[in-house]
Amino acid sequence: MLSERRLEVLRAIVQDYVGTEEPVGSKALTERHRLGVSPATIRNDMAALEDEGFIAQPHTSAGRIPTDKGYRLFVDRLAGVKPLSSPERRAIQNFLDSAVDLDDVVARTVRLLAQLTRQVAVVQYPSLTRSTVRHVELLSLSPVRLMLVLITDTGRVEQRMIDCPAPFGETSLADLRARLNARVVGRRFADVPQLVQDLQESFEQEDRGTVTTVLATLLETLVEETEERLMIGGTSNLTRFGHDFPLTIRPVLEALEEQVVLLKLLGEAQDSGITVRIGHENPHEGLTSTSVVAVGYGSGDEAVAKLGVVGPTRMDYPGTMGAVRAVARYVGQILAES
Amino acid sequence: MLSERRLEVLRAIVQDYVGTEEPVGSKALTERHRLGVSPATIRNDMAALEDEGFIAQPHTSAGRIPTDKGYRLFVDRLAGVKPLSSPERRAIQNFLDSAVDLDDVVARTVRLLAQLTRQVAVVQYPSLTRSTVRHVELLSLSPVRLMLVLITDTGRVEQRMIDCPAPFGETSLADLRARLNARVVGRRFADVPQLVQDLQESFEQEDRGTVTTVLATLLETLVEETEERLMIGGTSNLTRFGHDFPLTIRPVLEALEEQVVLLKLLGEAQDSGITVRIGHENPHEGLTSTSVVAVGYGSGDEAVAKLGVVGPTRMDYPGTMGAVRAVARYVGQILAES
DNA sequence: GCTGGCACTCGAACGCCAAGAGTGCCAGGC
DNA sequence: GCCTGGCACTCTTGGCGTTCGAGTGCCAGC
Numbered sequence: 001m002l003s004e005r006r007l008e009v010l011r012a013i014v015q016d017y018v019g020t021e022e023p024v025g026s027k028a029l030t031e032r033h034r035l036g037v038s039p040a041t042i043r044n045d046m047a048a049l050e051d052e053g054f055i056a057q058p059h060t061s062a063g064r065i066p067t068d069k070g071y072r073l074f075v076d077r078l079a080g081v082k083p084l085s086s087p088e089r090r091a092i093q094n095f096l097d098s099a100v101d102l103d104d105v106v107a108r109t110v111r112l113l114a115q116l117t118r119q120v121a122v123v124q125y126p127s128l129t130r131s132t133v134r135h136v137e138l139l140s141l142s143p144v145r146l147m148l149v150l151i152t153d154t155g156r157v158e159q160r161m162i163d164c165p166a167p168f169g170e171t172s173l174a175d176l177r178a179r180l181n182a183r184v185v186g187r188r189f190a191d192v193p194q195l196v197q198d199l200q201e202s203f204e205q206e207d208r209g210t211v212t213t214v215l216a217t218l219l220e221t222l223v224e225e226t227e228e229r230l231m232i233g234g235t236s237n238l239t240r241f242g243h244d245f246p247l248t249i250r251p252v253l254e255a256l257e258e259q260v261v262l263l264k265l266l267g268e269a270q271d272s273g274i275t276v277r278i279g280h281e282n283p284h285e286g287l288t289s290t291s292v293v294a295v296g297y298g299s300g301d302e303a304v305a306k307l308g309v310v311g312p313t314r315m316d317y318p319g320t321m322g323a324v325r326a327v328a329r330y331v332g333q334i335l336a337e338s
Numbered sequence: 339m340l341s342e343r344r345l346e347v348l349r350a351i352v353q354d355y356v357g358t359e360e361p362v363g364s365k366a367l368t369e370r371h372r373l374g375v376s377p378a379t380i381r382n383d384m385a386a387l388e389d390e391g392f393i394a395q396p397h398t399s400a401g402r403i404p405t406d407k408g409y410r411l412f413v414d415r416l417a418g419v420k421p422l423s424s425p426e427r428r429a430i431q432n433f434l435d436s437a438v439d440l441d442d443v444v445a446r447t448v449r450l451l452a453q454l455t456r457q458v459a460v461v462q463y464p465s466l467t468r469s470t471v472r473h474v475e476l477l478s479l480s481p482v483r484l485m486l487v488l489i490t491d492t493g494r495v496e497q498r499m500i501d502c503p504a505p506f507g508e509t510s511l512a513d514l515r516a517r518l519n520a521r522v523v524g525r526r527f528a529d530v531p532q533l534v535q536d537l538q539e540s541f542e543q544e545d546r547g548t549v550t551t552v553l554a555t556l557l558e559t560l561v562e563e564t565e566e567r568l569m570i571g572g573t574s575n576l577t578r579f580g581h582d583f584p585l586t587i588r589p590v591l592e593a594l595e596e597q598v599v600l601l602k603l604l605g606e607a608q609d610s611g612i613t614v615r616i617g618h619e620n621p622h623e624g625l626t627s628t629s630v631v632a633v634g635y636g637s638g639d640e641a642v643a644k645l646g647v648v649g650p651t652r653m654d655y656p657g658t659m660g661a662v663r664a665v666a667r668y669v670g671q672i673l674a675e676s
Numbered sequence: 677g678c679t680g681g682c683a684c685t686c687g688a689a690c691g692c693c694a695a696g697a698g699t700g701c702c703a704g705g706c
Numbered sequence: 707g708c709c710t711g712g713c714a715c716t717c718t719t720g721g722c723g724t725t726c727g728a729g730t731g732c733c734a735g736c
């Protein structure tokens with residue numbers, strides 16, 4: 001068990017290292033923090049912290065830097081979440097309020113997060129599986145060509161082309177549109193498959209082929225789009241990463257290009273509460289020198305998607321967590337309003 | 339006027355430098371290219387090329403590297419466009435053919451371009467101004483809430499929420515929908531404003547407010563969405579940029595984050611034919627050490643949008659130009675089919 | 677107009693040394 | 707028992723001079 005002061009020393013080390021990017025020594029610590037003891041004492045504490053694996057020395061005659069384990073302890077026990085200032089809050093709200101559609105909301109959220117945290121921001125589009133259907137529209141582009149448009153309660157829109165096996169009249173189309181909407185509007189996407197499964201039976205023989213095709217396309221859209229989309233931004237913040245550039249930044253950029261990786265990353269975050277993954281806690285290889293701070297957001301109580309930032313393990317955790325939480329909260333509000 | 343051989347020397351310098359990333363000397367040139375003369379002669383030629391500003395020495399006792407002006411001459415007079423191999427062509431076609439919707443087409447195009455050229459790829463979504471209207475849909479979400487959906491011939495879909503000043507009945511809605519479509523389907527977006535300007539006059543007094551609102555929203559959407567969207571990818575290729583990382587890469591990443599900058603960049607490319615902007619020819623400050631290779635693409639004869647890559651001035655121009663042109667061609671085909 | 681020869685320049689690499697930061701440990705004091 | 711001042715030790719960092727080699731420019735000769 002670590003004494004109170006040793007924890008205090010760890011906190012001081014983390015804070016200083018985050019600020020200066022340089023290994024911090026015992027003397028510097030006593031100068032910048034009122035620890036009430038001499039450097040020699042701090043040295044003993046540091047030796048103990050190193051034995052426990054919370055800090056490490058890059059080389060023998062250098063100061064100490066926190067390890068992943070050290071950051072973990074810091075985040076779990078030593079640091080709170082730093083709330084944003086009220087000007088910041090107002091700025092967020094203003095900026096998000098002027099969004100015109102869902103794409104715009106997401107785009108603005110990304111910019112905002114990247115600016116506030118000075119890190120790479122990742123925002124997932126509201127998920128289809130947890131959303132409900134607001135409307136299904138069928139348009140006839142030609143007698144044998146339909147367009148299916150799917151609108152969610154979060155404002156997301158998906159469309160698909162459909163080639164009909166046989167000409168499909170306007171009355172049949174209106175009929176199908178009405179029946180389809182009657183069954184699925186307001187329901188969750190996950191429930192749609194059962195809700196429409198016997199729909200084609202109520203149609204004339206000649207139209208059944210088309211109806212079946214439409215239903216198949218609808219279900220396909222649901223499945224395909226469960227592969228969620230996301231938007232990232234603030235990659236130029238990666239340049240503030242460290243000194244040994246190419247090696248560090250390369251795998252990160254590569255990971256960021258892989259939507260699958262990012263979705264998995266966000267997916268592993270808890271539904272509620274802020275999740276912080278530090279360095280090697282990250283499953284993906286290219287991201288072992290980064291930390292991920294993620295949180296769910298949603299229009300109601302439940303999270304419909306997640307957002308977060310990716311940055312160096314040496315980051316300002318309290319500030320980042322505060323910004324991420326605040327942005328998630330406001331985006332949730334915006335979505336609820338629309 | 340430069341002699342034939344001196345041009346040949348310039349070509350050799352560009353090729354070698356692009357391959358090795360290192361200043362190329364007279365001896366190395368004679369070894370790798372059959373120029374038929376001795377290093378001393380090459381040195382004279384190089385001195386001449388340097389006088390003309392086509393090549394430069396990083397420092398006195400180093401080899402030469404091409405200047406922007408040198409690359410320009412190379413691109414204009416010395417290099418052709420290298421066509422892709424037929425396996426590559428087949429791969430492109432296969433990859434693009436399996437796209438499910440417009441977003442997917444664009445996303446795949448970006449990946450493809452980035453992979454083929456090993457550079458940062460930028461693809462603009464098909465522009466609204468040059469597109470035609472395929473369909474306008476109006477959905478009633480509640481008696482006082484409408485959704486406007488706009489579908490283009492390139493498959494792009496835009497939607498907007500509309501709050502009606504007064505309740506709007508289903509029959510009025512159907513009427514408006516029919517009249518709207520009758521007027522604008524198949525027409526260019528640019529022509530829409532005049533086509534709908536007196537539409538509200540044929541409606542009952544009580545509905546006019548709503549009709550006016552709908553029309554206003556439609557026009558607003560046209561204007562707003564003329565601010566085009568685009569997608570970028572392959573940023574991890576920036577790591578292969580050069581040796582002096584942070585300074586070079588930072589402004590590039592920043593420029594890439596600014597959609598406005600990129601749109602302007604692509605916008606300045608010619609409508610037909612490949613445009614190559616080299617180094618300082620680029621208007622944007624952060625991109626003075628990059629070259630941009632861009633080309634228009636479209637479903638018909640006319641370009642509806644542009645795509646291209648951004649890379650170091652030291653790039654394989656013939657190969658890059660070949661890849662960009664080929665990808666643009668295939669994307670055009672895909673769009674024409676859908 | 678090309679070529680071989682030659683002197684020259686200059687950056688990269690290396691080794692060396694001194695300075696400074698930081699540590700670990702120990703003996704003494706509260 | 708814990709803290710502290712002192713001290714020897716370790717290593718990195720930066721400056722400096724030297725060497726090495728690539729590449730150049732120029733010139734005389736063919």
